[in-house]
Amino acid sequence: MFENLLFQVPFLLFVGLLAQWIAWRFRLPGIVIMSMAGLLIGPFTGLVSPKETFGPIFHTLISLAVAVILFEGSLSLDFREIREFRKAIKRIATIGAGIAWIAGSMAAHYVAGLSWPVAFVIGGLFIVTGPTVILPLLRQAKLKERPAAILKWEGIVVDPFGALLALFAYQVVLNIYQLEGSTSILIFFVSALLAALLGGIVGFLMGQCLERGIIPEFLKSPLLLVTVLLVFAISDAIMHETGLLAVTVMGLVMANMHLTSHHELLHFKENISVILISSVFIMLTASLTTDTLAQILDWRMFLFGLTMMFIVRPLSIWGATINAGLSKKERLLIGWIAPRGIVALTVSGYFATALQEAGFPSAQLLTALTLALVFTTVVAHGFSISWLAKKLDLQASSGTGVVIVGASSFTTQLATSLQHNNVEVLLMDSSWQQLSMARQQGIKTEVGDILSEHTEFYVDLTPYNQLIAATTQDAYNVLVCAEFLPILGRFNIYQTALHSADPENYSRKYGGQRLVASNYDIQQLNERIEQGASLRQTKITDVYTIEQYKLQNPQAVMVYAIRPNGEIIFDMMNKYKQIQQEPHSVISLL
Template structure:
């Protein structure tokens, strides 16, 4: 009873510490692995000694194997083949040529600087060829970089993990079996990869078919069927050919995602939660078992080894593997900077340390220490600075420009023309043939289709735009479109025109959808004003003494006579959001409603209603309406 309670307490401590670390990571917006490592070491053998992973015995190996299988499956499930297609050549190069460069460079650095024997040096190198998707994934959620860069990092992280794990096993087997020749080593690697990919592909297809046809099952039970299928695939693959299971799980995830199963979002959420739990438990347990003394015993040579791996080997790998792929130096610099190691390196290194010791080979604790040093240095130096580096390089999505506009009505075409006139890219989407034709006549890029079409949005380049806005005349459609865009693409800035009731307010705040322009906007009315010429287009700059000017500006907005459209702040153009707080030097482009009959305005020679006291809007710069009249004809 005492023994079982001790084990129970160990698991409870592990889970509580792991989830606490995840919560802190979310709160401080930094990779949770930082807190997982700190907490694990703090409560482990060199800390408070609350956690003793050795008490789990062989159960630790089982826990590691099953958790890594789920983690890699979830990584494959999150990969979208249509996105990978844009950078498939670079991902292929990173998984093949990049692995070779890291293997050779890391091995030589570990031998020459950390003074490891050649065989132990290359075993270390095989463990660190991988980049951790469990670190890269959360990092890219916090640092929203250019989509091509993000896709390449995610694809590399998921696909290189099984390759690296199998390579490490082959190298270990070579050390344990000195009689193995080069042909056996290479054939063993290719056999495991090929068999795992084939079995995983079959498993993924069967799971996808089952998910589509098993309508008699609840969604929750379907998710559990997938979990059983993943572990079944992993176990079968391992049973037939040892160490092929990881490749099988990754491939199963990729194929299942490509199958387009119903309620895909529920499965992704379920597997994401399992992965978070698995990563939390594993990192806490492995870090708790780490000897800090063994890391210090490695000396400064080990630090130099990791620095070479980070700042010489990785940049060389990126330079070679992305040659001629069209990426600029900023994107390549970020790729070279971000290569944190994660749970696969940690878990395999921990198991190898045990196996080497059991076989009477020295170096197990040294390898584990150097791998964890690599994890800590890459996570702390690269992971914690990734956001600042991305912003410095100007490749974050919140710095992306241009807009995708759903709605080719007069208001949508006017906004598109204004954005295009500022030198930024813009594309319109609508199902109305006549409105689309008018947009084409105005030299605007337009797609005549539904904005709910996933493939259409990809074709139109949603990933390259900084803003997505839905301003059709149907508020419900606007919300539905933006919610779908958020779920599938997560654009940096999302806007929609919708009623300002409490239900929508709660829903959109949770979904990160902003209300466009003003709280109560009738797109239909403003379209009519534009068609009948009952408007004036203007621009004003907010003076440093902002208070009086903004009071008058807001009174015109609240009266429904003025509609702010675009805002240029610190040289950056953006859509005006409802309730925008004006700042000094803001440049606002707006519409004024002029309700006088068109004939009266022509006879008077004045296009501005006398009801507007424009003198109170300093530095009003009229934009010649004639240059944009074609937009509203």
């Protein structure tokens, strides 16, 4: 059964996503758990062997998956995001990459024992980090905006350049030794330029087609996915490894066209990217042999990994970011975090074969060397990024705050009550006047539309993990809930009752969870405030139960509860049994 291709494909997908869920559930680094899962079902138990099962299309599938992942990452690279630290990113991607190439090549030669030609090639490849490893770490660590953005941009932008740099070094080696397969360096640069032009032109044309409605809504995401794969294949056919550059440029161009359908496309690509990252990591690690794993245990491999982490990486970052506007703490964190991932694994396999065929026997160590670096950096950085970010005060708030959309008498009292209970609150409204009462109460406010691009690029929503839509417009509340549902999750999105004729069905399909009792919409809640009601907090104990409280206060509208650990519980009508038998405080409109 395990050798059946029909079984292995869904099995690998399931194991990959299960590994991600385990990592989320127990707050462990996702890439570490995925690697361990791949080793467990592959070389350790022999349940699957994807390389043998997929045969000649194995590397093709991996390459196409990497292309989609890299495009999805570059689709989020808006230049407005880095307006304040563009200088640092430019230096890291140029000066830092150059230092890393030279220092990495020296480490590969003197520490790992590779010949100079092989070290020269692999040193260029090892400048990459990549979205497959960086993005899961950033989701896990919740860094502050600037270090997170720099690591994300570096991972996505440098990824194709690392592959191109290794290809350039490979062509230089072939030309120096006048070996078969060498091409003109000029041809290499022309091919890279053509790949960049192809990606840029196709990205612009695709963006125009999407924006002008030439492509119907139901075809936008599927057609874009197929186009990305085609651009990658065409560019890679011109010269190997230039496809990564083409899809990166394509995504970068589309990201900065500010398309109206950008969010829908990004959510679609993110869902696919999660599946691909999981399955690719599982496929690669499950395809390893015990001989390769034995090579990894060589002390030179381990020492090389330590050299790359503690000498090469810090040296490249500190050298590149002198007077670049970054603090010492930010440089220290960025100088430590550089996990290698899928691109390093896939591309090194190609060069290992090519260099051995060209007559460089030490290239046989490349696969083991790359795996050693990947495992060492993934484990070390995966387990240390959150701890180090917290020590350096570069971690965003723990994300226990509440965003309230719509300023009114009720939401102002709600924000004040939450703030009194040490919950971080942000109250947003498009009217400056509507927010005046909240500002007088010392509540953090923001004027603007939460659905606009202004919010995305200028308002930091990281500290908030719950959202309440409480404007007087039902349709707008539903739109807000639908927009943030993929980000915060259905059970962290709330809204006040709807005024529509069939609010129950409408809310269940498109909106968030009900904030209070279904017969109270925002207008009725405001009317209660105007009639003299206010939010009052009552302690519930084993002696004074919630049932007694309800009997004594039949007119009370329970809004939220606070557990002893400080956890906030909304939607009390549905979660009544959850808190009925434990001590807590209930906050009601009374």
